[in-house]
Amino acid sequence: MEPDRKPQDVLEVLFTAAVVLVGGSFAIVVLMVVGGLVLQQFHAPVTNASLARSVAVEAESAFLDSELNACSQRENGNWVCDVGDQGGSGSYIYDVSIDRNSSCWDAALQADGGETPGEERLSGCVNHFEGGWWGLLFG
Numbered sequence: 001m002e003p004d005r006k007p008q009d010v011l012e013v014l015f016t017a018a019v020v021l022v023g024g025s026f027a028i029v030v031l032m033v034v035g036g037l038v039l040q041q042f043h044a045p046v047t048n049a050s051l052a053r054s055v056a057v058e059a060e061s062a063f064l065d066s067e068l069n070a071c072s073q074r075e076n077g078n079w080v081c082d083v084g085d086q087g088g089s090g091s092y093i094y095d096v097s098i099d100r101n102s103s104c105w106d107a108a109l110q111a112d113g114g115e116t117p118g119e120e121r122l123s124g125c126v127n128h129f130e131g132g133w134w135g136l137l138f139g
Contacts, residue, residue: 046103048072050126055081055094055107058122062088071096081107085114092118103127 044050052069061069063084071081079096092114094107103126112118 044103044126044128046098046105046126050103051079051096051098051105052081052083054105054124054126055096055122056083058107058124059083059092059094059118060086062086079105080110085116085118087115090114094122 048071052071055071056063056069061084063069069081069083071079073079077098079098081094081096082091083094084091090113092109093111095110096105096107098105105124105126107122109118109120109122
């Protein structure tokens with residue numbers, strides 16, 4: 001025979017389960033945020049797409065995941081990047097130089113075809129998770 005359960009016992013079990021569920025969920029969210037912040041700091045390889053995204057993030061482009069953002073390497077080792085403007089109706093063209101020992105870069109505005117004036121100088125580093133929701137929250 002099963003002993004009779006009091007309503008108090010059932011409420012205690014439900015309360016304990018709720019505390020464990022909420023506490024576990026909070027711990028998972030904290031681990032994801034901290035892990036994302038740490039992973040975001042690791043430099044990524046410089047490619048046409050990764051550099052275009054990095055410059056677009058620093059230029060506050062309206063289109064982070066767009067083919068409108070494009071970089072190509074010149075013969076002198078520098079890059080030219082065309083990124084969408086903040087309003088989404090124009091673009092900025094930057095001359096970009098990469099630091100030889102890292103994925104960090106400096107850019108100078110070459111042509112401003114943006115709806116709003118573009119920044120004359122930008123700098124940044126190509127990082128993992130750049131401009132994604134981690135970048136939007138913590139970048």
